[in-house]
Amino acid sequence: MNWSLFFDLTxxxxxxxxxxxxxxLGYSMVYGILKLLNFAHGDVYMIGAFVGWYTLHxxxxxxxxxxxxxxxxxxxxxxxxLGCGVLVVAIERFxxxxxxxxxRIAPLISALGVSIFLQNSALLIFGASFRDYDTxxxxxxxxxxxxxxxxxxxxxxxxxxxxxxxxxxxxxxxxSRLGKAMRSTSFDREAASMMGIDVDRVIAVTFFIGSxxxxxxxxxxxxxxxxxxxxxxxIAGLKGFTAAVLGxxxxxxxxxxxxLIVGLAESYxxxxxxxxSTFQNLYVFALLIAVILIRxxxxxxxxxxxxx
Amino acid sequence: MRRxxxxxxxxxxxxxxxxxxxxxxxxxxxxxxxAAQSGxxxxxxxxxxxxxxxxxxxxxxxxxxxxxxxxxxxxYYVSTYNKTHKGTKFRLQTEDTQLGAPTGTAEALKGAQAxxxxxxxxxxxxxxxxxxxxxVTKTLMDGGLAWVSGSSTRTTLTTDGTRTGYMFRTVPPDAxxxxxxxxxxxxxxxxxxxxxxDDQETYSTGLADAVQAKLRAAGATVGRDGVSQxxxxxxxxxxxxxxxxxxxxxxxxxPPKGQAFGNQMKAAGKGSxxxxxxxxxxxxxxxxxxxxxxxTNFPLNPKxxxxxxxxxxxxxxxxxxxxxSYAATQVAATAINRACKTGTTTRAKVRAAIRTTAIxxxxxxxxxxxxxxxxxxLSTLHGFGLYKSNGKDFVPIPG
Numbered sequence: 001m002n003w004s005l006f007f008d009l010t011x012x013x014x015x016x017x018x019x020x021x022x023x024x025l026g027y028s029m030v031y032g033i034l035k036l037l038n039f040a041h042g043d044v045y046m047i048g049a050f051v052g053w054y055t056l057h058x059x060x061x062x063x064x065x066x067x068x069x070x071x072x073x074x075x076x077x078x079x080x081x082l083g084c085g086v087l088v089v090a091i092e093r094f095x096x097x098x099x100x101x102x103x104r105i106a107p108l109i110s111a112l113g114v115s116i117f118l119q120n121s122a123l124l125i126f127g128a129s130f131r132d133y134d135t136x137x138x139x140x141x142x143x144x145x146x147x148x149x150x151x152x153x154x155x156x157x158x159x160x161x162x163x164x165x166x167x168x169x170x171x172x173x174x175x176s177r178l179g180k181a182m183r184s185t186s187f188d189r190e191a192a193s194m195m196g197i198d199v200d201r202v203i204a205v206t207f208f209i210g211s212x213x214x215x216x217x218x219x220x221x222x223x224x225x226x227x228x229x230x231x232x233x234x235i236a237g238l239k240g241f242t243a244a245v246l247g248x249x250x251x252x253x254x255x256x257x258x259x260l261i262v263g264l265a266e267s268y269x270x271x272x273x274x275x276x277s278t279f280q281n282l283y284v285f286a287l288l289i290a291v292i293l294i295r296x297x298x299x300x301x302x303x304x305x306x307x308x
Numbered sequence: 309m310r311r312x313x314x315x316x317x318x319x320x321x322x323x324x325x326x327x328x329x330x331x332x333x334x335x336x337x338x339x340x341x342x343a344a345q346s347g348x349x350x351x352x353x354x355x356x357x358x359x360x361x362x363x364x365x366x367x368x369x370x371x372x373x374x375x376x377x378x379x380x381x382x383x384y385y386v387s388t389y390n391k392t393h394k395g396t397k398f399r400l401q402t403e404d405t406q407l408g409a410p411t412g413t414a415e416a417l418k419g420a421q422a423x424x425x426x427x428x429x430x431x432x433x434x435x436x437x438x439x440x441x442x443x444v445t446k447t448l449m450d451g452g453l454a455w456v457s458g459s460s461t462r463t464t465l466t467t468d469g470t471r472t473g474y475m476f477r478t479v480p481p482d483a484x485x486x487x488x489x490x491x492x493x494x495x496x497x498x499x500x501x502x503x504x505x506d507d508q509e510t511y512s513t514g515l516a517d518a519v520q521a522k523l524r525a526a527g528a529t530v531g532r533d534g535v536s537q538x539x540x541x542x543x544x545x546x547x548x549x550x551x552x553x554x555x556x557x558x559x560x561x562x563p564p565k566g567q568a569f570g571n572q573m574k575a576a577g578k579g580s581x582x583x584x585x586x587x588x589x590x591x592x593x594x595x596x597x598x599x600x601x602x603x604t605n606f607p608l609n610p611k612x613x614x615x616x617x618x619x620x621x622x623x624x625x626x627x628x629x630x631x632x633s634y635a636a637t638q639v640a641a642t643a644i645n646r647a648c649k650t651g652t653t654t655r656a657k658v659r660a661a662i663r664t665t666a667i668x669x670x671x672x673x674x675x676x677x678x679x680x681x682x683x684x685x686l687s688t689l690h691g692f693g694l695y696k697s698n699g700k701d702f703v704p705i706p707g
Contacts, residue, residue: 008547008576016541120368128372130564132593136571143577152575155543225540226568231370235538270544277545278508278534 004148009271010264015155015224017263018162022217023240024247024255025169026210032186032250033206035104036096039111042237043118044084044211048218049228050122051083052076053131062138069139076219077161084215085208092207097200115237122230130229133222158220165213166256172209173252182206186250235281239266242288248301257299261287349452349656353427355648358397361386361640362423362453364416364434364444365633369406370538374561374588375436377630378458382433384618385637396648398641401426405435408509408537413443420444424451430647430658431456431640433633438462438510441475449474452655454662456640458633459588461485462514466683476662476684478635478674479606480692482511485586486518488604488692489557493519493584494526499554503531505545505569507560515559515586537562542569546576555582555602563591563629570597587692590628595697603702606632607675607693614673635673639665 023045030038055076060066067075095114099107135154142153173179184192185202193199221236222228239262247258262284269283270276276283291299363382366375382400390397403419416435423429424447432448432455435441441460448455449471456476463481465471493499502523506516513534520530531553535545537560546569549556556573560566566589573579574597583601585594590605608615608631618634619626643661647653667678674689681687695702 005547009544012541012543012547015543123368123372128368128376130373130562130593132564132567136574143575150577154575221540225542226571227540227564229373229564231372231538232540267544271548275534277505277548278536280544281536 004150005271007149009267011149011151011155013264013267014260015158015263016266017243017260018159019217019221019236019259020239020243020262021256021259022162022165022213022220023236024243024259025166025252026214027241027244028247028249028252028255029182029206029210031244032252033182033189033203034096034100034107036107037111037241038096038207038210039108039237039241040088040091040114040118041210041214042233042235042240043115043122044088044233045214045218045221045236045240046122046228046230046233047087047118048080048084048211048215049222049232050126050131050218051215052080052219052222053133053228055079056133056138062134065138072138073157073223077216080215080219081212082215084211084218088207088211089204092204097203115233119230119233126230128230130227131222132227135223135226152224154224158224161216161220165216169209169213170252178202178205239284242284246288246291246298248295248298251298251300254298254300261299350654351427352652352654353430354652355396355430355644357395358399359430359641359644359648360399360401360426360428361637361644362426362429362432362434362455363400363402363637364405364419364423364432364436364440364455365402366407366436367402367404369404369409369415371407371436371561373564374459374629375405375407377627378434378436378633379630380622380627381458381618381630381632381634382637384621385634385641388617389641396645398644400433400637401429405437405440407435407437407440413440416440416444417447420447420451424448424453429453430644430653430655431662433458433636433640436460438465438514441465441471445471445475452659454640454643454655454659456636456662458630458636460511461587462510463518466685472683473659473663474684476636476639476665476680478632478639478678478686479587480689481685482515482518484690485604485692486515486522488694489519489584489586490522490526492602492694493555493557494523494528497555497582499582500528501550501552501554502528503533503549503553503556505532505556505558506534507537507558507562507565508534509537509561511561511588512559512586516557519557519559537565540565540568542572543576546573546578549573549578549581551578551581553581555584557584559586559588561588561629563589563594566591566594567597570594570601574598588629590695590702592625592701595702596700597697599697599699601697602705603695603697604692605695605702607689607691608673612673612675631673635678638667638671638673639678642667 026041030036059072065072095110096107099110181197181202185199243258243262244255247254265287266280266284269280365378366372386398403422405416405419432453436459438460454474458478461479461482463483504516504520506512523530566585570583585603587605590603643658647657647661665678669677672678676688679687694705696705
């Protein structure tokens with residue numbers, strides 16, 4: 001057993017899985033409340049990466065930041081999360097809310113339309129060129145090793161921030177008044193409305209939180225992997241969606257675990273399976289299909305009782 | 309209800325998976341038999357003052373970042389020509405091929421149909437990708453259109469005989485580039501442990517295959533992998549590269565991806581392993597990875613007036629990947645002007661004029677005269693230039 005390779009792949013898989021988990025949470029939360037597959041979510045993640053890049057450059061760029069490197073990172077995350085949240089609340093207001101009572105295919109198509117709109121708008125506004133976060137210039141090539149475990153500071157940052165965000169979300173949903181309202185709305189929207197819950201507000205908050213997490217994931221991606229571009233949301237969105245389905249769409253812990261499983265599966269497939277890097281998507285989606293066949297509701301999903 | 313929703317989600321996911329797999333791995337090898345000529349081949353066209361060249365290029369999609377370089381260079385030729393010639397002008401009719409997108413070849417085909425059906429289009433610059441050329445061959449030939457590509461390097465495109473007289477290119481084929489690369493690694497650097505990673509596109513796999521075969525024949529141990537152009541996370545792949553590897557060869561098409569790969573190698577503590585790219589990575593962003601980076605490219609002269617003028621207009625960026633598209637546009641425009649001497653022409657006459665192109669070296673961007681052999685390859689270009697990074701830009705390796 002080549003332990004060095006195993007540890008490298010595990011670190012890589014956990015980093016990637018953390019990003020997928022944050023994206024998956026957005027899919028799962030929105031689906032949990034509206035039963036809507038928000039296919040524009042991957043593109044929101046892309047927008048988050050660009051907002052982070054522009055924030056970085058507004059603060060002087062990676063070589064000459066006007067404030068400390070840690071403060072730059074903090075501001076990048078905050079601005080990107082707020083930017084994505086506000087953007088998607090606006091999208092929800094104009095593209096999804098008018099279709100809330102329409103047949104379920106209508107908002108799905110609207111989501112696909114929003115996805116293409118965001119992608120092409122990004123091409124128009126940001127251009128086709130790749131943008132580089134120049135992380136090395138901002139925080140240097142810092143790496144750590146513990147025995148055969150070898151990881152970079154950006155990988156550590158990604159996993160830690162993702163875990164903190166997921167814990168914060170879990171506490172928010174479980175303990176806050178708004179979290180309770182979100183759970184009630186998810187359980188029965190009409191009943192929640194009759195109990196005095198402002199359903200529109202709850203839905204808007206859900207979109208905001210899910211998109212803010214995607215924005216944070218976008219910044220993390222830029223920091224760890226360097227380059228961002230207008231098309232990056234497509235595959236990441238599909239992987240995030242896969243993670244959400246794998247974990248049980250609608251389930252918050254499921255999205256987290258699903259993301260980590262997809263990330264690790266992708267990493268181990270690349271490292272150990274024949275032509276793994278070429279066919280990693282094949283292996284990941286084969287895993288999804290296998291899990292869904294065995295547990296149609298996903299790992300953490302529960303089959304709802306249908307009244308007849 | 310929930311069970312049904314999950315099943316629907318699973319079906320959607322399965323559909324998405326199939327779409328990805330199909331998009332990423334299918335390279336439709338459309339039969340490219342010479343077609344019976346339609347009326348458009350011999351139809352007389354009034355040349356007029358403004359002449360139209362079709363331009364097939366990835367404007368959007370994953371390869372848009374290299375498409376923009378080709379657009380800039382082709383447009384640079386047209387704008388320079390239009391400024392300096394009072395009698396005739398040129399315009400480009402651009403069709404987006406979306407190279408690398410799941411719908412890529414289908415979009416290229418739509419573009420080819422639009423150009424073939426547009427009577428004013430007299431020749432085509434592009435398409436960019438070898439797989440696209442396979443896909444559009446029949447349509448362009450049915451329309452009687454010649455095309456000059458500035459980036460498709462698959463060797464068999466010109467040697468299999470199916471496009472003779474129609475397809476031309478201003479880049480040397482993979483066979484030339486692969487020989488240059490393999491000879492340098494095995495004879496000059498004398499490296500025996502090599503890792504090759506293609507980007508799963510036709511351009512890249514062809515080149516990687518050829519270099520791999522030549523290096524193995526020379527006695528080197530060659531590891532091989534592939535990675536999608538849509539991917540930016542190379543950490544798992546880098547974990548597989550043994551620390552005693554001497555050089556990693558990445559014949560990719562997107563310089564920022566090469567830069568990301570190089571930086572991730574450094575982050576993984578493997579920054580001492582040499583890197584070598586292909587013409588697709590010939591860009592300062594890839595060179596900025598460090599002085600341990602090599603590359604190959606068309607034998608451009610960075611001090612030529614054409615390149616200096618281009619860089620001045622584009623913020624100092626040479627965008628060298630697109631440079632052969634300048635030459636391709638120059639070939640098409642020159643041939644159209646020759647075929648239009650009487651004021652009218654046909655697409656057949658333009659094809660014949662391209663076949664007999666003779667642009668002298670002093671007017672050529674790529675440092676040699678532009679003349680084609682019978683297959684449509686440049687008869688004057690026999691090797692690739694080798695370059696090494698100085699940490700910021702690539703500089704030619706003497707000898």
